Amino acid sequence: MESNKKYWKGLEEYKNTPDFVDNNKNEFAEPLPIEDVLNEAGLSTVTPRRDFLKALGFGLGAVTLAACQPAPVHKSIPYLIKPEEVVPGIPNYYVSSFNGQSILVKTREGRPIKIEPNPNAGAFNCGTDAVAQASVLDLYDVSKLKAPVLKNAEANWAAIDQFVKDGLAKVAGKKIRIVSSSVNSPSTKAVVADFTKVYPTTKHVQYDAVSYTGIIKANENSFGKAVIPKYNFDKADLVVSFAADFLGTWISGEEFTSQYVSNRDHKSLAKGKMSRHFQFEAGMSLTGTNADTRIPVKLSEEGPALITLYNAITGSNLAGGGLPNNGSADKALKLLGKELLQNKGKSLVVCGSNDVSTQILVNAINSAIGSYGTTIDLDNPSKRYNGNDAEFAELINEMNRGEVGAVFFLNSNPAYDVANSKAFTDALAKVALKVSFSDRTDETSSLCDVIAINPNYLESWGDANAYEGYYSIVQPTINPVFNSRQAEESLLIWSNGPVKEYYQYVRNNWEATILPGLGKTWNDLLQTGVFAATAKPAGAYTFSLSLDAVASSIASSSKLLAKDIELQVYESLPMRDGKYANNAFLLELPDPVSKVTWDNYIALAPKFAEKLGYKEFDVVSVKDDKGYTIELPVLIQPGQAQGTASIALGYGRTKVGKAGNNVGQNAYPFVGYANGTLKYATTVKLSGTGRTEELAQTQTHHSFEGRNIIREATFKEYVKDPAAGSGNHGEKHKTYDLWDKYEKPGNNWVMAIDLNACTGCGSCIVACNVENNIPVVGKDEVRRRREMHWIRIDRYYSFEENGESVTEEKEIAHLENMDRVSVVHQPMLCQHCDHAPCETVCPVLATVHSSDGLNHMAYNRCVGTRYCANNCPYKVRRFNWFNYWNDSRFDNYLNNEFTQLVLNPDVTTRSRGVMEKCSMCIQRIQAGKLQAKIEKRPLKDGDIKMACQEACSANAIIFGDGNDPNSEVSKALRSERIYYVLEEINVQPGIGYMTKIRNTDTTVQA
């Protein structure tokens, strides 16, 4: 062991809370009733002989009767007319797009069952995020409406068309508003334009629950371009982020992850290159956990921090700079100014604020460090978000004045996700014709006259335009399951357009406007899914406006925040803005930092919580100036800026469906509105309620007992010695094996995981859930530590004080505060040990080793002793406590035949009482091998990909054949950074981890 640095899975562990100590002693969350049985009373209880015989006789009789059941008759129903391209048992893949990202949809016998990234996606080629992976479950959501609704009753489309057309005729002359979240689909835009031609009073109002209006307005102000630029994190050697969670939720997380990691992963490190990343933020974000240096700043200090940085770079003396109460940040910013200048043209400053003034200042900084034309591209802008907060605010005024005659809601739910939802719903009541295109009776559509149900994107035609010149297609992969009709088609019908079928409309639109310019055909498009025009050269822009007004605006907004407790409301990675709140996979995906599932919470720094007198899980009442109050449990979050609190948006839906209703509390009312944009920072007062509520966290479910399972080094050390921190120095202890060596004559399936690439985003978890039919267990079961995820991402904290890492346990107990926390994410899955401890203890040989290096699990053989889970050093085995797919207690997921259609037919659904774990996607291995056998060719590296690997934007997971010396994984495993977790117990794991490298620079350390 080279480093003595101490890591902590959670604060419970560091504090050694009594609960933790108690739980830590036991392997299983619930104690075994051994003592009850063996205590005196238990032993002295006499089981009467007759009772024994009765039980025996009944048991025998029951078993006999049960066994007498005749074998069930299975029906086999073939297609009447089989589509030519369908071969039962063989998946078909179709290209489509999800939120602008091109994807591949895997279908089996006509049912979409999995989302994969599209390898043709070109510039936008990255993995898929958790939401995209989980989106396939939304298709099979039983909470959706099965037919359109007219005045709260199911109706047919003819009646709806008549009603809407009549309604539109009645309100002629009044304003018509189509309210949607950002639309970048060229065809949808064309439909709206056509609709506007027929009804000229129509206006398309776009707003986003989590808004980027600030950036758009700032760029309009600074450079005359009202756009979100394209950010090139791959070209940035130095990234400075002010509360922008660009690896998670900010604009295009997956894309930025792939760019960002390309400067930091094992390939980049092998070339001796690694970018540096500074994060200044209040709440601990996913991006913050990945930063080389993360410095907590209060929300009210964000503006002054930017001014400080600007002054440090330009040498000017803009008023409002300096952070008198945050010495370390102040010092760091001044040093950072110099470093940014050294890296002119190779650095990037981003800010998560939605305030126009703040973003103008960021533009000025980026201009000063030469980012435009290199790391920021204003000429090929992103089109993912184009909401306008002011237009939506104006809409409420218009409705209140009675000027609006008809309103249509497309992919938007303002009754839930705008700050002043009461004002909105009151105003909405004054509109004569209210139509929603929602797929369910949600908060807004329940107030509408008509719910013209829109099919899921997997049932729809459409297109997307994520970047200037970058177009992708949305094509249906299944016939509409319910009696739904695409919103665009409805608009075409209501406006009596010449083409009423939306497929034809999309095709006409492409063939008329987009395809000729690219020289491609419609069929080419359906095959590749994506077309990109040659990107325009990115121009260099210079900021040349006066910043005085900006600085004073920033100062005054900062002042407003500097009272009470500063509250940040943010988009959480699993729940995002709440649109997918009924998706059980996302609800059970642990937050990447707090590891909380099925809830939101108020995050407070440890010292600050102590000061306020709150302990973890105390329910507190949060009240803002407007009087909005919610009650949430406290989560103690190291790294949270003192004096601040954070609450995730997207929770607290009341009308979304079985799974998502009343999960957590709605934080949207805390969002403020000032200077034409939404503000995600406010001030609140907290008061205790005296109640406590345990959050369903996954992280502290297992203890690693202080063992050396995370290894890290700084970049400086790495450059000197690539094996730094990995423990691969000198002679290793000689190992003695009780067992014979396994021969692996054919393949040897192994994996390498690059801890420097893994950001901890969790899309691999959802990908694994979907691929392997992993059940969702619900909040109570997670509290009982019964989550079923085959792959989890462990989050470890370590602390520094005065530039020194903390190495002794007792030192941590005396830490002043835990602001300077650094985090490592470690994906943990079955390690497929060669000397697997689980195998030796299985009394029925249900888990055994294979000749290709895998640890097999035969569910039908397992009798559920759980010895294996007990003996697994990595705690990756999961026990099925229930038949989750056939148990009314788990009604929020698979307990209906419709949702069961999402199951992967190549993977068994496990029944109650059996153990399960990562199988290394053995179905994919077998399918890949069979394909090669049929084609009579040797297996190539890359033929077989794991579900987690495919979803990963960071390429942190590398899988392949360890027997092939030229495979990617063999090369990766030869890296000096490779170490094996718990190597010392000689279980010979099949998964190697690469050390975490941090590019910390002592000169900037405060």
Next chain:
Amino acid sequence: MRNISLIIRRVWKSAFMLTALSVLIVSGTQAQDAAEGRKIFKEKCTSCHALDRDLIGPALQTIVPTKSEAFLLKWINNAPAFIASGDKEAVEASKFNPNAEMTAFPSLTPEQIKSILAYVKVGEPKKADDPKNPAGSDEVSSFSIAGVVAIIVVSIIILVLLGRAVKMLERLILQKQGIVVEEDVKVPLSQGIGLLFKNKKFVFFFILCVAMVLGTFGWMGMWNTGVHTGYQPVQPIKFSHELHAGTNQIDCQYCHSGAFKSKNASIPSLNVCMNCHKQVQARDSHDGNISPEIQKIYNALGYDADKMTYDKSKEKPVEWIRVHNLPDFAYFNHSQHVVVAEESIRKAKGLKPNEPVCFACHGPVNTMQEIYQYSPLTMKWCINCHKETQLDMKGNAFYDKIIEAHEKIKKGEKLTPAALGGMECGKCHY
């Protein structure tokens, strides 16, 4: 319960088979002829003739007995020439249907014609009540049960005889020693059995025997629980593999196209049926009506045979009863076996070159009137094959490296799927 009754039935059947065997041997040759005749008849004659009613040609079972064999041989071989020769009887016979003349079959040998006549005489073979039981091993086990019973009976007799002999000898010895022994009093048989049941040794022995017999039956029954060899459910459409795969020689893949590409062999969709059955309606054997079984296809598709139109609203899928059921936790892939391993399986199972590889597990499908489960589909059955089959992987580059590595480790050992990891749990259970 089902299994016990099955076993009892099997015991009876085996006894029946023994007695029937001798009869069969005698009548074997004739049956053979009729069977062959039936085959030829189905191929060449059915378009104009039926056995029991007039179609284009006369009902054969009425007309044939009235003619001499010599006449029939000539007539069937080449009727037009026979009529042209001016034979009186032939000219008379040609008047049955003035619109159609009997087709000439010069390729038929006199033996084949005799076979057809034999078939006409015997008629359609009666269907056996029981499904055919192809698994020889099960018969053996029934025989062995019978054998056990026989051994027990014989041993009882021997024991009784030995007991008597011992008694007699003892008496003789005693007599020699001068002790007068009273003659055994003859007791009536019923009373004797009563006495026998008072004999503790006998009762013990009797109970032991009964326990052994019941135990054996129970054991065999449990062994076969859930094994559905011979499972032959009644299908919604009486589809005959014998006719399609046997007589008409349609390739398995024509209908089960998935078998060579996918894990599922797949039951053909009805559009595959319609490729032929749009024309083939078997009206000849149904008094000019569409065969009711073919009509079922039309009904499922909403097809109107007269107008030749489809009505989508009347579509109703056919619900076949699945014959080959593997449990959900067992993964089986057809293409792996019939594409990759075809040669190995052919060799291992000794299939003839003209037999499709499918026969290895599905049995002689071309003789199955209705499909039944031929193989037990138990894990033991899978494993045995994986253990014993010698792999033949020549020409498949996938295996080159693996075989090379295998040779290095296990020199000269037989190369079976098991040796390459084919018996590891995870290869089929995931």
